[in-house]
Amino acid sequence: MMEDFNSETDSDYTSYWRDWFVSSRGNEYFCEIDEDYLTDRFNLTGLNTEVPYYQYALDLVTDVFDLDADDDLREQIEKSARHLYGLVHARYIVTTRGLAKMLDKYKKCDFGKCPRVVCEGHPLLPMGQFDLPNMSTVKLYCPKCEDIYNPKSSRHASIDGAYFGTSFHSILFQVYPALNPEKSMRRYEPKIYGFKVHAAAALARWQDGWREDLHWRLAEFDMTHKFIEESESEEDGFDYAEEPEGAKVDKVVAETASGRMDLGK
Template sequence: MTTSQQPPNDSWLQDSYNSSEDSMDYPIVNTDLLVNVPLDFIKDTFNHADLPELFTNFEAVLQGLEFSYEADTEKLEDASLQVEIGLLYGLLHARFVTTDQGLAKLSRMFLAGKFGVCPREGCKDCPLLPIGASNVPGVSPLGGYCVYCKDVYLPLSHDVLKGELVDGSFYGSSFPQVFLSRYPKLESKLITSLDASTNSDSPTYYKDIDTKLSKENMHLFGFKINWGLVE
């Protein structure tokens, strides 16, 4: 299974993949698994609902986050404040990616395979959508949702290989549903494109499916079945 993903051979998907990123780089973003959240979104008090109660001094953290757009956060002497700034950015990020602008950025990342591909062989290297098992910070790392098999994988293998562990709350548990609701035709077009690109010579094509479904090859929850005990 390949880890580098090329855009599927479909003109509609190619157009989405080739769209240019229109945002600048911000120092607070130190992973390619998050998008750049515009400063005006950070400052908009409408986006701060329910967040102040998560911080002992929300205003100080917010000011520090705004300061980070103009200077390196490492210049801040308070190490704990740096951590809180990163947390606030992540929680605002979870809200930004549900906006039209955020979803457009994520569509490009998704089609480029930024979050890796499904480890299941039959899913034909389908790119994963980011998902968190919880909306509460510190509960679980970022995982991936496969639109082909409809399963969730925790954590992202991309994270482990690069030594990165992004908090799952930075995307939240409902992001895939929001994304697919915004782009209702994307799922079917992607699956059709993946199916069309698969042939009998592909290692992920089940040309011997009858053999694979025989009793000798059946597994339950990953374990081979002892039919002698069952029968």
């Protein structure tokens, strides 16, 4: 909001809008976009249909805003300017200069560290699950365990994921392959008094979980199925001793073919 800037005049506000935006609390994930990138119309292709008050918002972001508007209109323009900056930001961070700026923030752990113990505090990267706005909030990607996490701060958790896009983190490691961490095969091993839990017991729990999941998935399609152990009577269960109808037909065809071969001899 404008009041967070603590400026006394409109000229002060427009002169330092980008600096104010990037340095504001909750916007630590953003890097500052170069002015020459913002003034190049090619980089803004298609955004005029997605951002309300597009021209006013662009003037505000590029520090040429001089409209004498009331508070309500100014608030709408400010909201559009933040949205415009976020959409342009998603395009900028996949450029050479944008990748370099985000790389510096990544090395400083500005995006946080992985909460997974085995990753040993590896730095995270912001990413979006969708390239379209208003679909999902920003997530944090760990290149070591290759999993995504929610930001700890509520300010960061409210940022639109489209402001970072779905490709940024992958492009970063394509350009800087040396930074891609080696994947670890270590995992937590449950133990009882220092002894590992029997592998068969773990496998049984995994199978029970999948079986329960299968029940729920079938129930969503109004389909019922009972395993042999769950049948109330022997008639309800599947008789494995009885050959399926298809198997009987295949057997008859095979025997007929065998008889013909004997006749040929």
